[in-house]
Amino acid sequence: MCICSTPKGRTPRGVDAHDVHLLDALSRLSIRPHMQLASRLELIEPSPTLAISARAAELKAQGKDIVGFGAGEPDFDTPPHIKAAAIEALNQGFTKYTAVSGIPELKQAIIAKFKRDNQLDYKANQIIISTGGKQVLYNFFLSVLNNGDEVVCPAPYWVSYKDIVLLAGGQMKLIHTTFESGFKLTPADIEKNVSAKTKVFILNSPSNPTGAAYTPDEIRALAAALEKFPDLIVVTDDIYEKLTYGVEFLNVATASEKLRPRTVVVNGLSKAYSMTGWRLGYAGGPAEIIAAMDMIQGQSTSNPTSFSQKGAVAALNAEQQCVEDMRRVFEKRRDLAFGLLSGLKGLSVFKPQGAFYLFPDIAGLKAAPGWADLAKRTGETDNGKIFSKGLLDEKLVAVVPGSAFGYENGFRISYATSDAQIEKGLGRIREFVQALW
Ligand SMILES: Cc1ncc(COP(=O)(O)O)c(C=O)c1O
Structure with missing residues (x-):
């Protein structure tokens, strides 16, 4: 990647079009690029999960009550x-x-x-x-x-x-x-x-x-x-x-x-x-x-x-009981989260049989009267990003847009968090979705 001296494909700002993702990431870190980096960086994107986490952290630092469903990790202590x-x-x-x-x-x-x-x-x-x-x-x-x-x-x-x-x-x-x-x-x-x-x-x-x-x-x-x-x-x-x-x-x-x-x-x-x-x-x-x-x-x-x-x-x-104990808790949370998100107009929720994620399909939301305005407010064009950015900015809930996983009409929720957080965050998502109709 050539951030400052690529001879080809310059934008008016003097950067290669492919460099924009990296430039975004660098500017978030307040780093002004002036070095020549490897061209293999053009192939990849900064982790979208980390981008959401960074924005959520920013809002948290401003004292906002963020509910985070972004991280893909169990919330239990190690046994x-x-x-x-x-x-x-x-x-x-x-x-x-x-x-x-x-x-x-x-x-x-x-x-x-x-x-x-x-x-x-x-x-x-x-x-x-x-x-x-x-x-x-x-x-x-x-x-x-x-x-x-x-x-x-x-x-x-x-x-x-x-x-x-x-x-x-x-x-x-x-x-x-x-x-x-x-x-x-x-x-x-x-x-x-x-x-x-x-x-x-x-x-x-x-x-x-x-x-x-x-x-x-x-x-x-x-x-x-x-x-x-x-x-x-x-x-x-x-x-x-x-x-x-x-x-x-x-x-x-x-x-x-x-x-x-x-x-x-x-x-x-x-x-x-x-x-x-x-x-x-x-x-x-x-x-x-x-x-x-x-x-x-x-x-x-x-x-x-x-x-x-x-x-x-x-x-x-050792005996594997701790694994089974955690699995049971995740299964209960799966049921709780699935129940709270089901039945919303425009949202199709798949009932997962494993892991600790829900991945609702939002294709039906594009027909909602409020969708075009939401797209305008967020400045995004990708459906998952429109939904996720709007949700974070307006309802303070962090989820990951589906495009991060190669599926534009979706978003991912990690329910590896407490029942109270699941109830609070999914309650906000319900309000957010209902307000679009
Ligand atoms: C599908 C899948 N594979 C592999 C990993 C890697 O996990 P770790 O590097 O923590 O072992 C993850 C972590 O999120 C995952 O979700």
Whole structure:
């Protein structure tokens, strides 16, 4: 990216049209650009979730009573036995570098977890532990993609897939799912969109942002369709595996012996154990891909934090009641939030079967008499942004616009917050929507 000296495509202000996002981000930080930055920055956008959080923080600092539904993280404290294990590790001086791909003890705990929960057998050289599921995915895409390689991904998708793939030189091909299809793919969608030139297929169930979760039968049907492409690598992001409501979890590697040797299963501690800040994710997969990921990690962050790994050992090896306790609370909140948002004119609310998000479709709101005026007040043209900006400015509720996830007519609410906040925030959303009619 050339912020100050690109010879091509200058706007009258002397900036490249692609630079506008970065310039926005820099100006929010009061930074005046005068350096030449890498052109790869043209490929990606600053995280829209962070942009909403920054605006919400600004309003909060002005003393406004903001209800935040933006953050995708559990609001629970990390369970005490996990904290105790990390504290003990610190007290014992377990504060040095470890093996790049993680300590043997944690690899064994992950191997046992894969066996117990997913009936998958891995050896230690098929496991990597990284600084969050996000880094696992980063290592993965840098390890398998060459410039121009095609990655097929269902939309709506988790924001970072697109930017990671683009930074790794890949091209995203989206399969758009809809509210009507329950935000799910069919085997026919796969056969129509995946081809011999597709390098990677991404699956994420339960999904961020929709909360859609495939049933075991649906997974088996998708696996059968994916089996038809023998060179395809499948990456399944199972980070919300433990947060399902009435749907049994199954991943494609468990469902299909044929896919197993070319599937990378990504998971992490952040969501199930409320350990977002500990930064621990992991993957099981073919030894050659894992070795490549290890090499990439060895030249970036090296090992994940030593004492965090000891906490993760405790998390995975101990009794799993804390996970179930948190899941139950999320399920109750799902019911509360779904009930409060349902039945509003112009809003179609999908009942999620997993994760901790609601993803209402707002296509029907464009017919509301107040919509055009709202668009004018916000200065936005994208429907999700019109809704989200208006909601934040006028009702002090922070949500994430659907375009962040590749779906313009929607917005995401994270209900990983207290019942009181859910009631207050969704009450305001109800008023906001009703006032448009
Ligand atoms: C679908 C999905 N995958 C991966 C991650 C990465 O989580 P972490 O890096 O905290 O492990 C997230 C976090 O929001 C997510 O929603």
